[in-house]
Amino acid sequence: xxxxxxxxxxxxxxxxxxxxxxxxxxxxxxxxxxxxxxxxxxxxxxxxxxxxxxxxxxxxxxxxxxxxxxxxxxxxxxxxxxxxxxxxxxxxxxxxxxxxxxxxxx
Numbered sequence: 001x002x003x004x005x006x007x008x009x010x011x012x013x014x015x016x017x018x019x020x021x022x023x024x025x026x027x028x029x030x031x032x033x034x035x036x037x038x039x040x041x042x043x044x045x046x047x048x049x050x051x052x053x054x055x056x057x058x059x060x061x062x063x064x065x066x067x068x069x070x071x072x073x074x075x076x077x078x079x080x081x082x083x084x085x086x087x088x089x090x091x092x093x094x095x096x097x098x099x100x101x102x103x104x105x106x
Contacts, residue, residue, distance in 0.1 A: 021086075025094030028087060032079055041098045052098035059092035 029039055033051075038044050041052025051059065065071035066080035067088075083091070 021090045022093040022097050024087075025090035025092070028091055029094055033091065036075070037095075041095045051095040053100040054096060056089075056092045056096040059095055060088055063088045063091065 026039070029037075033039075034044075036043065036045050036048040037051045041050055041054075043050050062071065063080050063083060066073065066076045067083060069077065071077075080088075
């Protein structure tokens with residue numbers, strides 16, 4: 001089976017209006033996440049994943065897994081250990097509220 005790779009010309013990022021929890025998540029993302037993942041959810045370093053537009057449930061699950069030790073990463077385990085459930089929800093709401101648009105080349 002052959003896989004098809006489609007090049008993307010440009011990715012546009014926009015942020016939808018945020019709820020109060022999402023705004024709290026944005027503030028927290030500026031403090032704890034933006035160096036690696038960017039405030040816009042587009043990773044700033046090669047080993048960090050993009051978070052923009054990921055599902056809130058997925059983001060919450062992964063942060064809780066890092067916090068509990070079920071999932072390990074030298075940086076994320078340390079960052080997530082100090083997060084409370086509400087903070088995880090706020091961060092997840094922020095990054096999931098960012099919308100990604102891909103434009104196909106002509």
